[in-house]
Amino acid sequence: MGRGKVELKRIENPTSRQVTFSKRRNGLLKKAFELSILCDAEVALIILSPSGKIYQFSSHDINRTIAMYRNQVGLPESNNSSFRQARTMEFGRNNENEELRRSIDNLEMRLKNLAGEELDMLGMQELKQLERQLKTGVERIRSQMGRVISENISLLKGKHKALQEENSRLQKRVKLHELHYADPSSSRISGPNAYMQFIS
Structure with a gap:
């Protein structure tokens, strides 16, 4: 049983419209x-999405195919045609993408060089520049390490001092406890007088 006939009209739902566009475009x-391969035909296809994005296929040089088409139907050459503008926009996007790819490749290679990898392609001047950069980086790291170590030492000294003071207080309490509960027959002074003598 075949599918029912699809009514051809604009799809109102934006999501469904985009899905249909993608499927039918592909x-x-x-x-x-397939037509260009099976029939050895010269095929050029240009699709402009609602957002203005260009999709194209050409089995040969698309400019030649378009020139042949214009010649066949008697259209004059026009430098200001919409197609040329669209091609210029696409060319600009392609250049921008290519520039970004080159930047990413350069950054990845730079990271490898900083890690000491793939240095064979670098000349003496580039190696010296890399060495200077690494020295500067090491100096900054050491400076930061020095600050962190100094802060940690100050923190530990503060904790040590606090522990010493707590220890001193505990020792005084132990001595006071011993004096308070000392044997009355011993030569030690006990009672409140002992406490007064201890704290004086």
Whole structure:
């Protein structure tokens, strides 16, 4: 049993419209590719999405195919055509993407160089510059380590002093306890007088 006939009208739901666009666009691009292979046809397909994004397929040089089409239908060459503007926009996006890829590659190579890897392609000047950068980095790391160590030492000294004071207080309490409960027959002074003598 076949599918029912689809009514061709604009899809109102934006999500469904985008899904349908993606599926049918891919289908069109696939069919264009298959036609060019199976029938040895020169095929050029251009799709502009509602947002203005360009999708294209060309089995040969697309500019040549378009020039042949314009010649066949008698259209004059126009430098200000919408297609040329769209191609210029796409070319700009491609250049921007390529520039970003190059920047990422350069940064990855720089990180490898800083880790001491893949140094064979560097000349003497580049190696010296890398050495200076590493020395500067090491100095900054050592400076930060010195600050952290100094802060930790100060913190530990404060804790040590607090512990010493607590220890001193505890020792005084122990001595006071011993004096208070000393044997009355001993030569030690006991009672309140002992406490007064201890704290004086």
